[in-house]
Amino acid sequence: MLKQISLFTANTNGALGRVTDVLAKANINIYTILANDSAEFGILRMIVDDSEKAQEELVKAGYQCRIDKVLAIDMASDKPGTLNKILSNLSRANVFVKYCYISFDRETSSPIAVLKTDEPETETFLKGKGYRLLDRF
Incomplete structure (x- = not known):
């Protein structure tokens, strides 16, 4: 995180x-x-x-x-629907997202979704779904 x-x-x-x-x-x-x-x-x-x-x-x-x-999720793509897929996965898992904003990885130019949730298992859940989470920019 x-x-x-x-x-x-x-x-x-x-x-x-x-x-x-x-x-x-x-x-x-x-x-x-x-x-x-x-x-x-x-x-x-x-x-x-x-x-x-x-x-x-x-x-x-x-x-x-x-x-x-906060969690920083490498979106790996700038295609329409990428953020929606992340948020849909979280919604189906009953994870409440308090807020979200987009940044980017300066080395790869990949978009990064930064989000806040109080659910401690969200990080493990996202990794299990195959998402790469960043611990630094």
Whole structure:
């Protein structure tokens, strides 16, 4: 499983840049990022090269954040329906997916489905279905 940084930030002009500035100054590389917003705050989800250091630096900068474990599934194909097949397999196994986003493997250019679930056996289930799970980007 991968470690993902999740944090709350104000939904204001420049807020995202302030977060990335903290990470840049700490020499932390962002592999993938997802930014969601609401009226007053945003939730950032990031996979970085050093999640513990990122959390430490972000907390020092005043951000409320945590480290979550997520699954990264090598989709092996960019063809239509690939993500649907993964999600259908999970649905049939009664696995609730809290959220999902797509990134890519920088070495192979293969799409990667990053997803969060609280079901501890999901990793074993996906491997049993023949999916390759990544433990780093």
